[in-house]
Amino acid sequence: MTQATQQEIYLAKRPTGLPTMEDFNFVERPIPTLKDKEVLIRTLYVSVDPYMRGRMQDAKSYIPPFKLDEVIVGGVVGEVSKSNSDAFQPGDVVVGNLNWAEYTAAMEKDIRKIDPSIAPITTHLGILGMPGLTAYFGLLDIGKPQKGETVVVSGAAGAVGSIVGQIAKMKGAKVVGIAGSDEKVDYLKSELGFDEAVNYKNDSFQQDLENAASDGVDIYFDNVGGEVTDAVFRLLNKHARIPLCGAISSYNKEGQDVGPRLQSAMIKTSALMKGFTVGDYSADFGTAAADLGKWLAEGKLKYNETIVEGFENIPNAFLGLFEGTNLGKQLVKVADPEITKL
Amino acid sequence: MTQATQQEIYLAKRPTGLPTMEDFNFVERPIPTLKDKEVLIRTLYVSVDPYMRGRMQDAKSYIPPFKLDEVIVGGVVGEVSKSNSDAFQPGDVVVGNLNWAEYTAAMEKDIRKIDPSIAPITTHLGILGMPGLTAYFGLLDIGKPQKGETVVVSGAAGAVGSIVGQIAKMKGAKVVGIAGSDEKVDYLKSELGFDEAVNYKNDSFQQDLENAASDGVDIYFDNVGGEVTDAVFRLLNKHARIPLCGAISSYNKEGQDVGPRLQSAMIKTSALMKGFTVGDYSADFGTAAADLGKWLAEGKLKYNETIVEGFENIPNAFLGLFEGTNLGKQLVKVADPEITKL
Incomplete structure (x- = not known):
């Protein structure tokens, strides 16, 4: 009997600058057979996230690099097809860091059951997942927004930024979003309730930002780095806080990313800047997920998803992140469930 | 009767790059007459400090700029010559932010009596004054050194850096100093008990630093910024803390001071960077001064002073800070007391 096969996506080479399709390899491989305690997951949705660009380089970081000629791993929601584990039954819907593959054999500890009846x-993979938790901890633990303060968020229409702004509004702050198109600017103001939003691609960006953040900037939640950040730094208030979540503007730069040194501005304002990754807060995921779920259920948090269909479109969806083609969370729909009724 | 006169030093123009003698003006002015509650202070010692460079520019900061054609103000220890205040008697020794002048008429609230019998x-003006408090709060409140961690301090042989390193040693950390001469490096290791010290002017600086901080950097107390800071950033450990105290390397730069962007390194390590000035901690000065005084009395803290003599040498002593001619606190002795016996 021939073993059934599936598609998997391997890292073919380490990208130089902006990744291209040549950096990825589609490989036909057997659908894995299960060892004891393992669970076979059928991939339903794949999450593509900017941080994954970092794992494509061979550099020391908070998370090890992807290996060449091995399958890429990221956020996946899937359906249990077969199970050698008492904890999971066929038809269960689970989330985990799984392969860019149609099926993954996962260990019990690497997946978590989710309840499709709640949300x-x-x-x-978005508001109740890694991006939501990232927004929650970065804003609340590092930013600590107070009523009446001004919160500026870059990458504001992305998966993390859009949640940051809404939580900041709930805390009574004035919220200014920075995004890369007029459509996104409109979305932030009309759909998500941001007080102001500005398009960093406009020539008048610095002045627009100054008008929007007319009382200066108390919190700058930074997803992008680069010149957008330079513009915000000119407006920092005394005791500003800067949660550093991402620097997407630099992820594809070859050589050193150079810009104005920030230290003098930080000394003048006694500003605090803190890098973080969501893993720093793993002990508190439960509380945060409960809060996010409650706010979502109460209608206090809205979200948008940009979903492309087809396993073959995963690399393209990933590349689109660097052009800002996504509004909210970028996902790829790979398959419908075979067992579960959603 | 002709009024007695004195010398005062005015800011003649705003310096371009490294200040020169032409930026200062020596002016002969009457010794001030006292209003009610005022005290006439005879200047004994003047403190010259790097932060004063910032006040010579016409730029928004945590402290207003010096005005052109007005007297420069800085840390002074002096003797009360005359007093219209019940709180001060002739012969009292006081400290305050007073004029670069042989005499200042000060208000009661702007001076504090000091006890010459204790230290x-x-x-x-040094270990028990602004530099000591700066070291104390930056290291302990922002850096939070733990036993066994590695603390790197730049400007290590200066007034602040030399105290930072010693307090870090008291807290059980491994201390690495960065300074600009072999003489300073020797001083840090043999006199102040630093575990390691490196000369940033050597070609092998990056490698020397890597060898010295062989377990990476947990705390980087930054007095200098620029390329020295870039070298330290390559060695940050996870959860590094960076108290930003000064950026003397940039104070005399014309145009924008440019360098590698730091954000990606901070995200990878979840590092915290915080600018501060000692004024942020004014509510806690009492506790800190008591601790510093106790440690000094117990012989746990050592200090060095570089003292030049003569009121006319104040500008030169200030300029020397940017060439690193000082070991420890740079002071100018202006006069001996007339009344007090020290």
Whole structure:
């Protein structure tokens, strides 16, 4: 009997600058057979996230690099097809860091069951998943927004930024979003309730930002780095806080990313800047997920998803992140469930 | 009757790059007459400090700029010559932010009496004064050194850096100093008990630093910024803390000071960077001064002073800070007391 096969996506080479399709390799491989305690997951949705660019380089970081000629791993929501584990039954919907593959054999400890009756299963890759938790901890633990303060968020229409702004509004702050198109600017103001939003691609960006953040900047939640950040730094108030979440503007730069040194501005304002990754807060995921779920259920948090269909479109969806083609969370729908009724 | 006169030093123009003698003006002015509650202070020692460079520019900061054609103000220890205040008697020794002048008429609230029997009066401009408090709060409140961690301090042989390293040693950390001469490196290791010290002017600086901080850097107390800071950033450990105290390397730069962007390194390590000035901690000065005084009395803290003599040498002593001619606190002795016996 021939073993059934599936598609997997391997890292073919380490990208130079902006990744291209040549950096990825589609490989046909057997659908894995299960060892004891393992669970076979059928991939339903794949999450593509900017941080994954970092794992494509061979550099020391908070997370090891992807290996060449091995399958890429990221956020996945899937359906249990077969199970050698008492904890999971066929038809269960689960989330985990799984392969860019149609099927993954996962260990029990690497997946978590989700309840499709509470919220759409895709939210576990977005507002109730890693991006939501990232927004929550960065803003609340590092930013600590106070009523009446001004919170500026870059990458504001992305998966993390859009949640940051809404939580900041709930805390009574004035919220200014920075995004890369007029459509996104409109979305932030009309759909998400941001007080102001500005398009960093406009020539008048610095002045627009100054007008929008007319009382200066108390919190700058930074997803992008680069010149957008330079513009915000000119407006920092005394005791500003800067949660450093991402620097997407630099991820594809070859050589050193150079810009104005920030230290003098930080000394003048006694500003605090803190890098973080969501893993720093793993002990508190439960509380945060409960809060996010409650706010979502109460209608206090809205979200958007940009979903492309087809396993073959995963690399393209990933590349689109660097052009800002996504509004909210970028996902790829790979398959419908075979067992579960959603 | 002709009024007695004195010398005062005015800011003649705003320096371009490294200040020169032409930026200062020596002016002969009447010794001030006293209003009610005022005290006439005879200047004994003047403190010159790097932060004063910032006040010579016409730029928004935590402290207003010096005005052109007005007297420069800085840390001074002096003797009360005359007093219209019940709180001060002739012969009292006081410290305050007073004029670069042989005499200042000060308001009661702007001076503080010091006890010459406890420690040399100059220590109130150094280890028991602003530099000591700066070291104390930056290291302990922002850096939070733990036993066994590695603390790197730049400007290590200066007034602040030399105290930072010693307090870090008291807290059980491994201390690595960065300074600009082999003489300073020797001083840090043999006199102040630093575990390691490196000369940033050597070609092998990056490698020397890597060898010295062989377990990476947990705390980087930054007095200098620029390329020295870039070298330290390559060695940050996870959860590094960076108290930003000064950026002397940039104070005399014309145009924008440019360098590698730091954000990606901070995200990878979840590092915290915080600018501060000693004024942020004014509510806690009492506790800190008591601790510093106790440690000094117990012989746990050592200090060095570089003292030049003569009022006319104040600008030169200030300029020397940017060439690193000082070991420890740079002071100018202006006069001996007339009344007090020290």
